[in-house]
Amino acid sequence: MTAGLPWPLAYTVSGDDCAAFMPLGFDARLAEAVRHLSELGYDGVEVQVRESGARDAEALARTVESAGLKVLGIGTGPVAAQDRLTLTDPAPDVRRNALGRLLDAARLAGELGVPVTLGQTRGTFLPGLEDVQRLWAERAVRQLAEEAAERGSRLLLEPQSRSSTSLWHTPEEVLAVIDSLDAPAGLVLDTHHLEAEGADVIRAVTGYAENTGCLQLAAPVTRGPLTTGDPRLPALLTALRQGGFTGWLTLEHTQEGNSLKAAARSWTALTGAAPTPS
DSSP: OOTTOSSOEEEEEEOTTOSSOOTTSOSSOHHHHHHHHHHHTOOEEEEEOSSOOGGGHHHHHHHHHTTTOEEEEEEOHHHHHTTOOOTTOSSHHHHHHHHHHHHHHHHHHHHHTOOEEESGGGOOOOTTOHHHHHHHHHHHHHHHHHHHHHTTOOEEEOOOOTTTOSSOOSHHHHHHHHHHOSSOEEEEEEHHHHHHTTOOHHHHHHHHGGGEEEEEEOOTTTOOSOOTTOTHHHHHHHHHHHHTOOSEEEEOOOOTTOHHHHHHHHHHHHHHHSOOOO
8 A cells, every 4th residue: 555545546547448548647558657657656557448348357457467556447538538439429329339338348347346437428418408318328327337236346426527528517416326326336536527616625525435436636726746735635635534435546637748757746745645654
């Protein structure tokens, strides 16, 4: 475990199936990224995938574990970001392909024994189609949650800002969806999206720590690497501990042109904010 932190610390990386490196993750091929992150002291990675499935689990685990790290979660951002596939697209074949990709990601996560996350792939609304698009998304998320549970994984839904999706912007809205499911699910909280929606980040983390499987971190305003001395960080770590958080932390932010420096900067800032053992 990373020095001073009671939870695993991960960094966002792109799977080798991605068409390009995700801009909020390490700017290198997976094998190189995990080697550098291991040397910096990270515990694991959150792997963003585009079209990987259960068949790819062994190779993915081998690459990550060869660097002494663990896969802590499977992200699905590239499905929308790189291929424009969403669960609310008016075209039935696009919705079907989006759900197929997400189900594959859930199967991959199940093989690895980790959660699968869902954010922007739920899509955006078009005028006059809002009601039916919401229904499409709800049905697909229900199927995804059930598939994840059957495969030994768990779906984590992320409240995201209105610039990313038309659906479920606050933890309260996401929890209402989770409560309607017949399969276990949880939250991903992201400090950037919470701030973009005007939420008090410390209050949100305090109130929903027990429901949260992953907290994603970035600097306020810029969404860049964390900064040493940021007064939010000790407060966030205290809120997680007092709230009974049992998940993992992920650095998900811009790379400011150099992933190695960005990852080192965030690791230093976060571990430096951890309370000193008595």
